[in-house]
Amino acid sequence: MKKLIIALGLITPAVLFGQLDRSKVPAAAPAKAISIADPVVFKAANGMTVILSENHKLPRVSFNLTVGNGQRMEGQKAGLADLAGDLILSGTTNRSKDEIDAKSDYIGASLNAGSRNLNLTCLTKHMDEGLKIFSDVVMNANFPQSEFDRIVKQWESNLMSLKSSPEGMGENALMSALFANHPYGEVTTEATLAKITRDDVQQYFKETFVPEGSYLVIVGDITKAKAEEVVNKYFSSWSGKSLPKVEYPSAKNLNGNRVIFVKKTGAVQSYIQVAFPLDVKIGDANNIPLNVTNSIFGGSGFGTRLMQNLRESKAYTYGSYSSVNIEPQGAYLAASGNFRTDVTDSAITQLLFELDRMTDSYVTDHELELTKSSMGGGFARSLEHAATIARFALNIERYGLPKDYYKNYLTNLEAVDKEKVLEIAQKFFTAKNCYIVVVGNESVIEKLKPFDADGKIEIVDAFGAPVQDMKKADITAEELFKKHSFYVTSTSSEKQRDKLLKKIKSVTQDIEMNMSQVPFPLKSVQFWAAPNSEVMTIEAQGMVVQKTYFDGKTGYESNMQTGKVDLTAEAIAAKNKSIGLIPEINYATSGMKYELVGIENQNGTDMYVVKLHDGENEMYDYYNTNNFSKIKRLTISTDPEAGGDAVVTYSDYKAVSGVLFPHKIVLSFGELAFNGTVKAIAVNKGAIGDYK
Incomplete structure (x- = not known):
């Protein structure tokens, strides 16, 4: 009898009253209001903004410093900022690199650096030991010549490797064209790397890592009183004024498609990028519907239009995706993929076709609901991490977003309908004013000419610089x-x-x-x-x-x-x-x-x-x-x-x-x-x- 009761308990209402119609996507529930605790924000005496997000679930705390000085033109020394980022943890006037590494390992701390940031994560009980190292690096990094030489050699090897990477070459060509006379368009080469000296790196660090305009995001098992105490203890002697803000021109809009070719001798595939500028800023009201539109177009899943067309229907590629890239001083959309050489022109035709199709008609209910469900789920999962809340707070402070920007995310996402997607596509998407970058065998060049507005193909090298025509040899x-x-x-x-x-x-x-x-x-x-x-x-x-x-x-x-x-x-x-x-x-x-x-x-x-x-x-x-x-x-x-x-x-x-x-x-x-x-x-x- 007990088994019968259990069996009856497994019978669902769907069995009793009819089968579910699995051909229909279930209606989405109304978007729930998001409860995100407001972080504590205060200014240090030296001009640094501190953002605190308390989380006492684990005895761990992290410090993420982001300096306020933005990217600047580096000219003949392109790569300086990134090279400095690789060298920041190479030693200070008080500690060698080995001492920094040994002490970090001893207390189980994670210490990482970039061209404009420094991060520390450690157990709360080791916070003071970790901050001694962290603050020492912030104020006293000294870039030993031996470490400078070692990292430069690594970079030389990496630049050589880039010449075999279609994706790397394509990215250089695209950014050089899209962001001409702009920091985003500068490309590191062997020549620019050779011009960078240790003195340049030291000067960059001195000018860039200053407290004024910087943000210190603290996340984890720490109270406001303790945060104020450690900020005053470890950073009160840190001083420096930020450089004047420099505005750069937006990404260059086109009047007709422009084709750029990078020769990869003997290539059996063509790496293709189709891209165009976007007139949007971080936090714009159009950000969410634009991301929805892009996710349907190319996004990152198998159900996107690019994947369904270029992989599933045409079998031109293993994968083709698109991304919306919104940076502080420029934005663009790029669709890309690796395609067989013999279908290079056909692949470009289909990429442009799908761009046009986004502007011609409504997306389907299935496409829209599936995309919003995926984006909403990803956003909800991200809230499980305290660092996400801190990142939200940093974005609000840094870019002047509305205080409720992230609290209203799911509500704003749910409000995106088919009409809005079509409106966004017609406003931003284009198949007629695109940068079309192809990295591949030169046998495809003639097939590319119909895609260029002037029928001329620009040929550039692995770093995006114009290539001179090959000359006839003067000997045998x-x-x-x-x-x-x-x-x-x-x-x-x-x-x-x-x-x-x-x-x-x-x-x-x-x-x-x-x-x-x-x-x-x-x-x-x-x-x-x-x-x-x-x-x-x-x-x-x-x-x-x-x-x-x-x-x-x-x-x-x-x-x-x-x-x-x-x-x-x-x-x-x-x-x-x-x-x-x-x-x-x-x-x-x-x-x-x-x-x-x-x-x-x-x-x-x-x-x-x-x-x-x-x-x-x-x-x-x-x-x-x-x-x-x-x-x-x-x-x-x-x-x-x-x-x-x-x-x-x-x-x-x-x-x-x-x-x-x-x-x-x-x-x-x-x-x-x-x-x-x-x-x-x-x-x-x-x-x-x-x-x-």
């Missing part, structure tokens, strides 16, 4: 290879060169490799023996993690994931097309396919570009037109899932046994970048058998 490939070999051997005739090279039977190079993602240096040993044997190993803390071995006839590759794998016949054939210490000398007879494409200017340097194919890989070698040194090699990845192209750059050539070897080698593969420094080169020591 064979002449280039000969001149390169003369440069490497410091000779002036083939006879002298060959005489020198005959003396060199083997070369062993010890290379220290550093990368930002690994906290310790890696060691690489590269061995070459005449005529065509080679070994390459990579060691991490004394353990060989990767190795390639080739004796001219057979070989293998091994790593910790796959173990030892014999080289294929194709790989062996490819290696035998790069014979000799200077393989260019033998290309004509080894079977290597080559073509001197022309002269290309990159970062102010003219370079001969040679296209190579060894039967397995497509490569591009770049040689300085002045001295014929090899500057870099680009190896094309034809697999979009493989992580990207490989780029190796060579510099700092020094003579060893009469031959010039590069002593600085930077390798980037997708988002990974290794900074290599040659520590030692040994000539005629060792044999291939020593490494088998």
Whole structure:
């Protein structure tokens, strides 16, 4: 009988009185009023605004300092602010970086910094110890030269990696065009990074990290009385006036679509962005309906119009999304995605079609209710975190929003109807005045011309700067290879060169490799023996993690994931097309396919570009037109899932046994970048058998 009672209890009213109609979205309940406790806001004597949000559920407290000085034009030193942000925790006049890290770890504190902010989170009982470090950094950061040099090297590697990132290149091109003569449009390059000095970083910090106009947001297990006490104790001696506010022009509106192309040689996909400025400010009444409209258009889910069209219907891409970006001094909407090269023009057509469709007719009830439900749920969940309440308070104070802006969020969200969405789309959306940025293979350029209002395609480099047209080479490939070999051997005739090279039977190079993602240096040993044997190993803390071995006839590759794998016949054939210490000398007879494409200017340097194919890989070698040194090699990845192209750059050539070897080698593969420094080169020591 008990089982029967339980079973009856499981029968729902829907079973008794009819099935639910699951084809209809349930009607949304009326939006509930949000009860958000008003934070405590007070001014410190030095001009800093303090915002306190008490939360005593956990014995933890956080301090988030945001300085009031906004972004400024950096010109030839673009990247200065962000570089300073990476260096703020590198030491003070009282503590070294190691001491800061050790003390933070000891008390279990989290300390993070950015170009305009500093954050501390710790247990309440360790608050005073944490604030000693926090306030010391705020007032006494000293940017040691050794740390400055270390971070700059990391940045150099990251900039090299960016050249293999379609998304990074596309973002540079878009922002440079959209925000011309504006801080948002400035892009860090190798050239601007090289101009930044430690003195520049110190001056930036001195001018920017000042209390006047800054905001200190305190969240957690702390009372107002205690907050006032610690602010006075740790920040009363901090002084400084904020710089005058600078206004910059809004994002540039267009009269007709403008197409910008970034060449990514050998790309099998096109990364596309379609964007346009938005005339909105943070906290505008149109913010919420604009976000609703964007969420239906491209948002972040699978149910958006972009995803349904470009992925589900057309199968052009794995994903296409859009975002509304509203910053203090500019706003824009951007839709983007990675698409197969052969559908580049079709993808752009559909992106523009969906923009137009948003302005032509009402969205459906299903689209609207699903979007509002998702946005409302996300907002409600965010209220579970005390930091959210503090962020709301900061925005209200910083941007002058109405005091009830966030309290009325759900009510204002629920009020957005189909009529409002269409009104917003017709006011802000456009398919006729867009920036269309494409990163990909140059084979698509002709297909892009119909999308540009003038039928002209602007070509820019990885950093958004205009690219000069490639010039016709003034020598043949064979002449280039000969001149390169003369440069490497410091000779002036083939006879002298060959005489020198005959003396060199083997070369062993010890290379220290550093990368930002690994906290310790890696060691690489590269061995070459005449005529065509080679070994390459990579060691991490004394353990060989990767190795390639080739004796001219057979070989293998091994790593910790796959173990030892014999080289294929194709790989062996490819290696035998790069014979000799200077393989260019033998290309004509080894079977290597080559073509001197022309002269290309990159970062102010003219370079001969040679296209190579060894039967397995497509490569591009770049040689300085002045001295014929090899500057870099680009190896094309034809697999979009493989992580990207490989780029190796060579510099700092020094003579060893009469031959010039590069002593600085930077390798980037997708988002990974290794900074290599040659520590030692040994000539005629060792044999291939020593490494088998």
